[in-house]
Amino acid sequence: MRPDDPSLKRMIPPTLKLHEKFYLPQIVGGLLVTGKHILSASLGKGAITVSYPEDQHVPSANYRGVHRLNKDEQGRVKCVACMLCATACPAHCIDIVGATAPESWSDREKYCESFVIDELRCIYCGMCEEACPVEAIELTGLYDLTGLSREQMIFDKTKLLSVFDLTRDAEPMRYTTPPPKAGPRPTEVEPSGLPGPKA
Amino acid sequence: MSFWALVAILFKIGVVVGITQGAVAYLILVERKIAAWAQDRIGPNRAGPFGLLQPLADGAKMILKEDVVPGYVAKPLFILAPLISIVAAMVGFAVVPFGPVTPMPADPGFFDVLGQFQIAPGVDIGILYILAVGSLGVYGVILAGWASNSKYSFLGGLRSSAQLISYEIPLGMSILGMVMIAGSLDLNTIVNWQDRHVWGIVAQPLGFLLFLISSFAETNRLPFDLPESEQELVGGFHTEYSAMKFGMFFLGEYLHVITVSYLIVILFFGGWDIPYVLTQDQTGLVFALIKAGVLVFKVALVIIFIMWIRWTLPRFRYDTLMELAWKRMIPLSIANLVLTAIVVQIVRSWA
Ligand code: SF4
Ligand code: SF4
Numbered sequence: 001m002r003p004d005d006p007s008l009k010r011m012i013p014p015t016l017k018l019h020e021k022f023y024l025p026q027i028v029g030g031l032l033v034t035g036k037h038i039l040s041a042s043l044g045k046g047a048i049t050v051s052y053p054e055d056q057h058v059p060s061a062n063y064r065g066v067h068r069l070n071k072d073e074q075g076r077v078k079c080v081a082c083m084l085c086a087t088a089c090p091a092h093c094i095d096i097v098g099a100t101a102p103e104s105w106s107d108r109e110k111y112c113e114s115f116v117i118d119e120l121r122c123i124y125c126g127m128c129e130e131a132c133p134v135e136a137i138e139l140t141g142l143y144d145l146t147g148l149s150r151e152q153m154i155f156d157k158t159k160l161l162s163v164f165d166l167t168r169d170a171e172p173m174r175y176t177t178p179p180p181k182a183g184p185r186p187t188e189v190e191p192s193g194l195p196g197p198k199a
Numbered sequence: 200m201s202f203w204a205l206v207a208i209l210f211k212i213g214v215v216v217g218i219t220q221g222a223v224a225y226l227i228l229v230e231r232k233i234a235a236w237a238q239d240r241i242g243p244n245r246a247g248p249f250g251l252l253q254p255l256a257d258g259a260k261m262i263l264k265e266d267v268v269p270g271y272v273a274k275p276l277f278i279l280a281p282l283i284s285i286v287a288a289m290v291g292f293a294v295v296p297f298g299p300v301t302p303m304p305a306d307p308g309f310f311d312v313l314g315q316f317q318i319a320p321g322v323d324i325g326i327l328y329i330l331a332v333g334s335l336g337v338y339g340v341i342l343a344g345w346a347s348n349s350k351y352s353f354l355g356g357l358r359s360s361a362q363l364i365s366y367e368i369p370l371g372m373s374i375l376g377m378v379m380i381a382g383s384l385d386l387n388t389i390v391n392w393q394d395r396h397v398w399g400i401v402a403q404p405l406g407f408l409l410f411l412i413s414s415f416a417e418t419n420r421l422p423f424d425l426p427e428s429e430q431e432l433v434g435g436f437h438t439e440y441s442a443m444k445f446g447m448f449f450l451g452e453y454l455h456v457i458t459v460s461y462l463i464v465i466l467f468f469g470g471w472d473i474p475y476v477l478t479q480d481q482t483g484l485v486f487a488l489i490k491a492g493v494l495v496f497k498v499a500l501v502i503i504f505i506m507w508i509r510w511t512l513p514r515f516r517y518d519t520l521m522e523l524a525w526k527r528m529i530p531l532s533i534a535n536l537v538l539t540a541i542v543v544q545i546v547r548s549w550a
Contacts, residue, residue, distance in 0.1 A: 030511040034237050041236035049241040
């Protein structure tokens with residue numbers, strides 16, 4: 001961009017007027033601003049605090065909290081073990097072991113045998129969610145999932161799928177219809193008789 | 200001095216120390232509340248009704264927390280430093296009048312002493328004494344920084360002591376105008392002068408402003424709280440302190456706030472005086488109590504103002520802090536002093 005480009009907008013700092021140079025009027029102005037806040041909050045009108053355990057905080061729609069692994073209509077994990085999320089992850093906290101999908105799974109060749117996210121290393125950037133081609137991994141609005149030890153915060157596939165069960169009604173999957181609520185829910189996660197982690 | 204007079208003085212010391220410590224505990228609660236409101240929050244409200252038991256919880260935390268003394272510190276000095284800063288802040292209260300003080304009889308008895316709202320009444324150099332013992336707190340700061348045997352604390356200690364010493368100059372000089380006008384260093388005489396004429400803020404507006412600003416710096420309150428700026432300077436001189444030892448620095452600072460608030464009220468807002476309503480001729484216990492109440496009320500207003508300022512002004516950078524002291528406030532205070540001296544001289548020679 002040239003220096004005389006007409007689209008260039010120059011920022012000129014405002015020059016202080018005489019009374020502003022004395023600072024004191026400005027300080028009084030500042031006191032009025034904070035005084036207004038103090039008054040309105042102390043009278044119980046302006047405070048924006050959420051009294052947490054009693055009132056639950058509702059994060060905004062694009063808040064990025066704990067991950068979940070989505071299930072498809074048949075209750076199977078949607079992940080096809082393409083490793084795109086693990087590759088995209090800047091914190092290198094996703095560890096996936098892929099395996100050949102069972103014969104009956106006609107829609108894909110592979111699925112994830114194990115899927116581990118270290119939630120302590122994760123920076124909740126949402127890159128994994130962006131990278132996933134089948135919308136299998138999503139970040140939920142859950143912010144109060146905690147653990148008592150470091151080990152508990154390393155989430156395996158079971159845990160991630162259970163987060164899905166926890167949030168499926170509150171947050172429908174963004175790109176597919178949510179599983180039907182009525183009727184018996186498909187609970188089988190793994191086809192029986194397959195090697196791999198127990199659900 | 201009789202035995203009972205001595206007992207009365209000890210009793211008074213106990214009351215003053217107890218009340219000020221309790222006041223500090225609740226001032227911290229008030230400060231936290233005001234801090235919260237200024238930021239549109241609610242503030243502590245869990246411990247007790249409206250969070251009124253919060254000071255107890257804070258105190259319990261201070262006492263029960265692990266008190267770490269790192270292995271590399273100079274232990275005696277490390278423990279001595281917070282003591283110095285709290286004691287220096289506390290002994291200043293000896294001459295602060297909490298209400299009107301009447302002249303004492305030659306041989307005071309128990310009730311004569313008890314009737315005085317001051318631990319050591321009739322000290323002619325009251326202000327000088329407060330400034331002198333108040334500045335002893337610098338030793339606490341320097342010792343804490345030195346004894347911690349850590350670069351952060353050492354630099355923090357130097358920084359803080361430079362700040363405290365620099366601001367002591369305008370602090371002292373801004374008072375002198377008022378002292379010259381009233382013709383005494385005794386706080387009671389100054390209040391009585393204001394009662395007869397005008398409040399100090401009218402007589403010495405510039406002196407008031409300079410005193411206000413330098414007392415912010417002296418008490419390490421924002422916008423001059425570099426000694427404790429946690430985020431950008433890693434704590435400062437008390438980085439290595441924990442639990443109650445840290446709490447003592449904190450208490451000392453708050454006691455300082457109370458003292459300077461008293462000074463501000465006594466020097467510039469007429470003490471317990473309300474023009475045309477309360478005058479110095481009204482004596483007796485009832486009036487004394489009313490006046491003490493008025494004084495405490497005014498002091499509370501000043502303290503709230505100090506807390507209000509905290510959330511209004513951003514923290515100074517270190518060089519601007521020093522520049523303000525040496526290039527602006529000290530010349531201004533000298534000018535104020537000279538001008539006042541001339542005016543006082545002219546007025547006196549007329550009268
Ligand atoms: S949110 Fe970011 S850091 Fe966390 S697992 Fe996904 S890609 Fe990695
Ligand atoms: S990007 Fe999606 S499908 Fe691919 S491994 Fe990750 S979760 Fe599975």
